[in-house]
Amino acid sequence: MSSNVPPVGSGVGNLSMHRIGLGREDFLKLLVTQMKNQNPLEPLHHHEFIAQLATFSTLEQVIQLNENFVNFTTLTSKANVLSMLNKEVKVKADTDEIITGKVVEIGFEKEKIMVTISHPGGILNVGLDSLVSVKN
Missing domain, CATH: 2.30.30.100 (SH3 type barrels.)
Incomplete structure (x- = not known):
């Protein structure tokens, strides 16, 4: 089965630092679409599915870490100003x-x-x- 999507790490041009890669909604849509459209004679192998779920889990953790960092930075800035x-x-x-x-x-x-x-x-x-x- 061929795909027009470039392989991971092939370079994607200039992207904003605010949005690099897929968001959690994009990732879920892609995963569901892939499962719906897979070839029944060559279904997704279990190790590929587990790898995608691990990637999603990592994505969630990175998003949470980023949100925590933004909150920390905001609180630190306010504390510095109050001084x-x-x-x-x-x-x-x-x-x-x-x-x-x-x-x-x-x-x-x-x-x-x-x-x-x-x-x-x-x-x-x-x-x-x-x-x-x-x-x-």
Whole structure:
């Protein structure tokens, strides 16, 4: 039986780092389709089926590991930002002016971290990306 699918490891061109290979749904669809369309005179050998199930199990574990790593990274980032409370910082305001003040509040808005700075001119709320320096 011939196939138009390139063999594993034959190179697939430029893929995004966010999606390399098959996802779990893709893998299950492929496995079910393969079983439905197999030649009855040459059914899938048990060792091939076990190898595919092992691959699926490995895929599940890698996906779970990646999700855990993302959660860990997020929590670590938030903990690092919280250590800036009551520290002197320099931030770049919307006017490109550098303002020196003290961090009085940190907020987490969806994917963005906001820092509230108390400075001689009042209160300024800026994104973490506006931070220029942090000082004890």
